[in-house]
Amino acid sequence: MSRSPRRATVLLLACVLLPPLAAASCGDEPSGVTVGTAARGTVDEIVEASGAVTARAAGTVTSPADGTLAELRVDAGDRVRKGQVVAIVDSPAAEKRLDDAAEALDAASGGNVSTGGGAAGFTAARRRTDANAAKAFAAAREAAEEITDPALRKALLAQVAAAQRQYAAVSAAAGAAVRSVQSGVASVAAAVDALTAAQRVQARQAYELAEASVDALTLRAPVSGVVQLGGTASTAAPSLTDLISNADPTAVGTPAQAPLPGVDVAVPVGAAVGAGTPILTVVDVAGLGVAAEVDETDVLLVKAGGTGTVELDAAAGARYVATVRAIDLLPTTSARGGVSYRVRLTLGRGTYPDGTAAPAPRPGMSAIVRLRVRQATDAVTVPASAVVSRDGGDGVWAVRGGKAERVPVTLGVQGEDLVQVVSGLDAGQRIVVAGADQVSPGQDLP
CATH class of the missing domain: 1.20.120 (Four Helix Bundle (Hemerythrin (Met), subunit A))
Structure with missing residues (x-):
């Protein structure tokens, strides 16, 4: 039977294309079977994972006691320094x-x-x-x-x-x-x-x-960053702590009751506050990152210092560069029971295909991360559809003397479109590149 990709989350890029299959095929080939040739090129193996943009740090400033908000010295969008007085509560x-x-x-x-x-x-x-x-x-x-x-x-x-x-x-x-x-x-x-x-x-x-x-009662900014009035958006949304990439996430206060739809969550000066009422949140966006959930079958391929690209739903078509900063040791378990590990990346600049700069993302934006985990240069490559797996071994159908002959091969870097052949096949050899599951030993092939 035709070999399926090793994993659904692995993609592959090749910088050398195979010769056009139409030129290598023959009108007398069996229906659905296509003959081509093995090529030579550079292959990158990519692990794909979903994730979200993260802020470097964040902290919600809350009232330490029951009282009233006497002063609010900053406004939404203001930049503040760590330790700067931002509000005063009268208790x-x-x-x-x-x-x-x-x-x-x-x-x-x-x-x-x-x-x-x-x-x-x-x-x-x-x-x-x-x-x-x-x-x-x-x-x-x-x-x-x-x-x-x-x-x-x-x-x-x-x-x-x-x-x-x-x-x-x-x-x-x-x-x-x-x-x-x-x-x-x-x-x-x-x-x-x-x-x-x-x-x-x-x-x-x-x-x-x-x-x-x-x-x-004199409230100070817990981190340097940009002010957002109120606390986190709602109890249904992920907590801001989950969107922080640093090692020491700060606790986020929760209002006594959820705000009414259409009502500003900001606490006005002179309003009554209770202990724990969120006054404002400071978000450090000086260094953005991405937290990606990598499946357990792929995480051992990911190494600190590795590179990749990030795509955002909010910036369609743009690609951002990213570097792996750390891989968590402890796993996370999805609602379906799958095990994954959080990979933390440093997010760089993004560009559109025409070279123009992409906008700066916001924490919490959905992201698709593609990490390059292995590369083979000047390698013999064949389409993934050419590989057939039988009895625990991999092979391809070679065309020798006009007949099909199964040749065992050893695979290296693998992907969805192309795979590297480490041994068993040379570049330029004619092989079945499509319809391999319809070929039998000795079958006539052009």
Whole structure:
């Protein structure tokens, strides 16, 4: 039977064409059988995969607390730098926590702790201090968890953890002092000093954590790039994280409810916001890429540094150059159960067939990627339709003495249109190039 292409996703380009088959054929050939000759040329094997254009990085700026959007210092399309102030949220609740913490800090700094008298009073005072500390840590951690900027959230949570460790040491020292008073081996003054120190540390930490929460109300750009107001488009669309090509994708906040059709998702200045409400998204499009899903049967052929071309539905006819940057080690599984691996490419400039420049793509645009994975130069080539596979081996029908003779061949670079013959056949030899599945040994051929 005639050999089918090795895989549906492999294409092949040849820079040397076979001699015209019409000139090599004869009117006396059996119906559907065409005789031609093996040729010599350069063959590129291409792996084809679908993918999407990716941005270098992106991050959505969200409100860290309930309040109102007091200032919006940028507009859609503006370019911003990483760390630039882009908006300010007014949160009365966060500011009240800071005011209360400031009052508590002033009170703790004013004098010694009031124990209420006796060992029981010392124990009660320590328990109140521990309870206040636990409450402050819980409130600070809750506020930090609501922040979607991963770097800021990580920093605030680390600050809470460090404060807890510091307070635990001071609280343990106060507890030891109270037990010493109870056992009669230490003076009351020592216990008072230890409890006072614990209260002061607790009050100072509560103030610093509340202050950090208020500072977080000043929103800064997580990356350098172009501003897009609001968050991602909708819950039905792929998340922006999936369209980021860098190693550290930033989390994307989601509004409390989907926006109504036809309503601008941008939050106006003065509007109420909740913790996690997306204010704006910054997208770094300075270096675009492509994420392609390559089937498991092809991925071992793809190498970092390999080259290819990219075609976009949005720019019909244009071709963009691309270079393989990395191949993921872990697979992705499609809804149908197929296994593929994500190949990440750097996207270059594109041109139309007439040489004019193609437009710059946008993240998320659908792409077809064609990667050149193998090449054979000055190689013997035959049409893929000339190859017949039987009993686990490949061969072609050669024309010798006017009769068909099956010749075993070893194939190299393979494709849909042409394949390379490594051994068993020489350029110029006459072979059956079409209708090979209709030929039998010894059959008369011109």
